[in-house]
Amino acid sequence: MRGLMQDWPLLCHRLIDHAAIYHSGREIVSRSVEGPIHRTNYARLRERALACAKRLDAGGIRAGDRVATLAWNTWRHMEVWYGLLGIGALYHTVNPRLFEEQIAWIVNDAEDRIVMADLTFVPLLEKLRDRLRSVERFVVLTDAAHMPETALDAVPYEEWLAEADSDFAWRALEENAAAGLCYTSGTTGHPKGVVYSHRSNVLHALTCNAPDMLGVKSGDRVMPVVPMFHANAWSLAFTGPMSGAAMVMPGPKMDGASLYELLDAERVTFTAAVPTVWLMLLRHLEETGRGLPHLRRVVIGGSACPRSMTERFQERYGVEVVHAWGMTEMSPLGTLCSLLPEHEGLSAEERLDIQVKQGRPPFGVEMKITDDEGRPLPWDGRTFGRLKVRGPAVARAYFKAEDEQILDPEGFFDTGDVAHVDANGFMQITDRAKDVIKSGGEWISTIELENLAVGHPDVAEAAVIGVPHPKWDERPLLVVVARKEAQPTRDSLLDFIRPQVAGWWVPDDVVFVEEIPHTATGKIQKSALRAAFRDYRLPTA
Amino acid sequence: MRGLMQDWPLLCHRLIDHAAIYHSGREIVSRSVEGPIHRTNYARLRERALACAKRLDAGGIRAGDRVATLAWNTWRHMEVWYGLLGIGALYHTVNPRLFEEQIAWIVNDAEDRIVMADLTFVPLLEKLRDRLRSVERFVVLTDAAHMPETALDAVPYEEWLAEADSDFAWRALEENAAAGLCYTSGTTGHPKGVVYSHRSNVLHALTCNAPDMLGVKSGDRVMPVVPMFHANAWSLAFTGPMSGAAMVMPGPKMDGASLYELLDAERVTFTAAVPTVWLMLLRHLEETGRGLPHLRRVVIGGSACPRSMTERFQERYGVEVVHAWGMTEMSPLGTLCSLLPEHEGLSAEERLDIQVKQGRPPFGVEMKITDDEGRPLPWDGRTFGRLKVRGPAVARAYFKAEDEQILDPEGFFDTGDVAHVDANGFMQITDRAKDVIKSGGEWISTIELENLAVGHPDVAEAAVIGVPHPKWDERPLLVVVARKEAQPTRDSLLDFIRPQVAGWWVPDDVVFVEEIPHTATGKIQKSALRAAFRDYRLPTA
Numbered sequence A, B: 001m002r003g004l005m006q007d008w009p010l011l012c013h014r015l016i017d018h019a020a021i022y023h024s025g026r027e028i029v030s031r032s033v034e035g036p037i038h039r040t041n042y043a044r045l046r047e048r049a050l051a052c053a054k055r056l057d058a059g060g061i062r063a064g065d066r067v068a069t070l071a072w073n074t075w076r077h078m079e080v081w082y083g084l085l086g087i088g089a090l091y092h093t094v095n096p097r098l099f100e101e102q103i104a105w106i107v108n109d110a111e112d113r114i115v116m117a118d119l120t121f122v123p124l125l126e127k128l129r130d131r132l133r134s135v136e137r138f139v140v141l142t143d144a145a146h147m148p149e150t151a152l153d154a155v156p157y158e159e160w161l162a163e164a165d166s167d168f169a170w171r172a173l174e175e176n177a178a179a180g181l182c183y184t185s186g187t188t189g190h191p192k193g194v195v196y197s198h199r200s201n202v203l204h205a206l207t208c209n210a211p212d213m214l215g216v217k218s219g220d221r222v223m224p225v226v227p228m229f230h231a232n233a234w235s236l237a238f239t240g241p242m243s244g245a246a247m248v249m250p251g252p253k254m255d256g257a258s259l260y261e262l263l264d265a266e267r268v269t270f271t272a273a274v275p276t277v278w279l280m281l282l283r284h285l286e287e288t289g290r291g292l293p294h295l296r297r298v299v300i301g302g303s304a305c306p307r308s309m310t311e312r313f314q315e316r317y318g319v320e321v322v323h324a325w326g327m328t329e330m331s332p333l334g335t336l337c338s339l340l341p342e343h344e345g346l347s348a349e350e351r352l353d354i355q356v357k358q359g360r361p362p363f364g365v366e367m368k369i370t371d372d373e374g375r376p377l378p379w380d381g382r383t384f385g386r387l388k389v390r391g392p393a394v395a396r397a398y399f400k401a402e403d404e405q406i407l408d409p410e411g412f413f414d415t416g417d418v419a420h421v422d423a424n425g426f427m428q429i430t431d432r433a434k435d436v437i438k439s440g441g442e443w444i445s446t447i448e449l450e451n452l453a454v455g456h457p458d459v460a461e462a463a464v465i466g467v468p469h470p471k472w473d474e475r476p477l478l479v480v481v482a483r484k485e486a487q488p489t490r491d492s493l494l495d496f497i498r499p500q501v502a503g504w505w506v507p508d509d510v511v512f513v514e515e516i517p518h519t520a521t522g523k524i525q526k527s528a529l530r531a532a533f534r535d536y537r538l539p540t541a
């Protein structure tokens, strides 16, 4: 027997409709790529998204077609997203920080028909032009006045858009229709495309904006610093319109001073980004002595949020930190670390002990941890294993690889992360599965060791990798970038770590380097480090 | 092209799974029908719901079967809901306040196989027994010690439940499977059954719990005074587990003193009920001089929330009021009146001007107002018309009447309410379509006139109905119950109303009565009033 409720598909463009009707005048403020601050609102943004849809349609873009965006967070990028969504085409966000090779490979793999790019990326596209086989046209997200001389077959967005009016009706779609495409920056092999559906995006926005999770309200002024090309800007380009919140889009400038300027002038109440961004902001605040009187909440994820960062935001600036974990394959949010009633009355230190964890999932994400054979492990806050997830906004296959089984027999996706979970369901990442060190059959968490190492006052950055060992298979090696002027020694560091971990976790050696390699998304590139130290001979070997 | 995200159906029992995992120890406190306060938690409630599912299954209840509940809000009622949901059977909530005839008709129409009833309703069922053709067995929601002598083929729930353990897996279901059945208390004709689906219930819980809407968090202690048999308790039996909030279930006692006792002893932070319930509470507070230090938010709906009630809660007791509107066919919530950033800085009086409105819809409810011919009317806060709605938790047909078209050509359901909407999308009910008075082709809102009339200090309750008029078709008649000791006159009331409305809105006459008839759900029964005054001769006729 079936329910007798209406068939109302969950479609992304219904979010902008809702915003345009019930929050029509709410601002979208952007730092434009051209420079000046630009202001619009949801009603106008929807009008222009409709025109964009009509223009795309007139240009022969059809449901299922892919259109690449190489763009910062601005109102134009949002318009393009909703315009594409409204005709069933896919927004394919390309991360401009990838290597040129990878960008070309991705655009070709996606078979993008149009590339919509910010001015910033015109030189890059000129270089890549000849390698982009499927691209029929380039649209530069600017107006005629700012259009550069270029050899590309390119038009300025504003002129292109002006060829259509907004008298257009969104196309009828079913909710499982593809909505967006985003490639994961795999460290080995070719990048893999994740194909979001309208349903998964809408459900992700709904579940992750629970009052205890992101909790964005119409009274918020939301600044997504995390780029739209970085896994849907953690859904904020959907959550904002859904909640009727004002949006503050930082455009191309993500240094501390530029972000502070927007936080302050635009009275931002809610923001989100990776830890490196917040390091720059905190440094700027320290240098200028300014505060954050408007900001209510900051979401920090993408890599582990250091305890000291949470402490600084909370104790010094009165801003609540929500540590979050996710991945491209999860739309991307998987867990958020918001406290429970059980935690009331904790001291600031005890709160921080919880907040270093990645948190608990919203309704709509199921989690388990297993050993290498897939057997479930206990949730005791200590035992760590492979973290696997299931839910309506979790990938079941990659683009052009629908037949490759990536789920376990129970339908769970292996995140590639290693984690433990406590009795309250708070998950903490202890490693990447491929980084975890297997010493004599037991696992050692490289992330935990790194966190301890950076706690030493002489250490600027630290990485731990496993290097081959004749007896134990692998043993940990600590790789350190020392702070300027500081002169840490092998023994000073190991003595610092020793009392804090089990004896067999203590690294077998320490090496000092000028620099640690990073991926395009700012994560430590352990594969490169491992390659560099493959033949390193440990003193214990 | 389809998205490549997981197929994860939206199923109601996933809500209790989520609660049992991430909020296992959170309390469900109930005033039991037997008397004492009972305490359990989500983990145990889920265990028992699993046992209930297993027991139902062993008893031959299959997916699609209907099981009636005649029960107050208690932990046992919740267990039964989730147990039924978990095997794909339907919880059919029967409103015990209906006339006996109607109850018998409804149970027969639903073809309920089991009736699960509180002790309170055993005498009622004994009377109805012979007329309930489909019922195979009665389960009394109590234990053996409290089981009364009865001629019914009845077992106590606890003994029945003990025949199964909780080693059971929820049945696999698709999300459009029927989940629940609730009949609307139509004032004419037979009641009509609304069939909720798993999907509609889950989406309704998600959308209505947006941070700006219900906004229930894990730190809340939620007391649904609105009964589960009244349109899903406004979704709180789903929203609570989804959010991990503690639940406080008032059982059979909904008088002011009993509710106050729970609000106070259980530190309730969030509650919801119809205005009549709150009148009793406010009276109790006044008589006892007590306050509401724990309560943060009260949702008031089901009929219009008087301005004075909102004012009392907010100004005197510091409790935020959220006025809400909905109906059985909407799962039930349609709009909630939470304020926008635009409203910041308003005076208390100006806020109240907005809060008398029924509010704006969450994402997932679309609204329009039209004239009798279905043409859309402007949203100017004055022009009123038929209110129509569309969304994933809105009915498309009634039970056993799937082929009867109840939606307009655009797929909107006619709520039977008459309303205007302002430029911010705030809707205000001005009448029921069948109650609105059509005087010379123009509409007069009976609710607006009633609200004005009850503003007169001598008036206890007021109703306005249209009575036949030779020239104008219909003209308004004001029916009044005077306050004890007060002696209002026709002229004193009309003089009070006259300066506040257009001349042609002023009622043609006033009659004083001892009592105004009410429906089973506490609404003024205008059809009965109209019948009583059908032959009334207006002085103007």
Ligand SMILES: Nc1ncnc2c1ncn2[C@@H]1O[C@H](COP(=O)(O)O)[C@@H](O)[C@H]1O
Pocket (backbone or CB within 6 Å): B184, B185, B231, B300, B301, B302, B303, B304, B305, B323, B324, B325, B326, B327, B328, B329, B332, B358, B415, B416, B417, B429, B432, B521
């Ligand atoms: N806040 C409210 N103000 C005025 N009428 C309301 C309100 N909430 C519900 N109603 C009325 O109750 C009807 C639904 O009744 P029911 O289906 O029994 O819940 C609606 O169509 C409205 O006429």
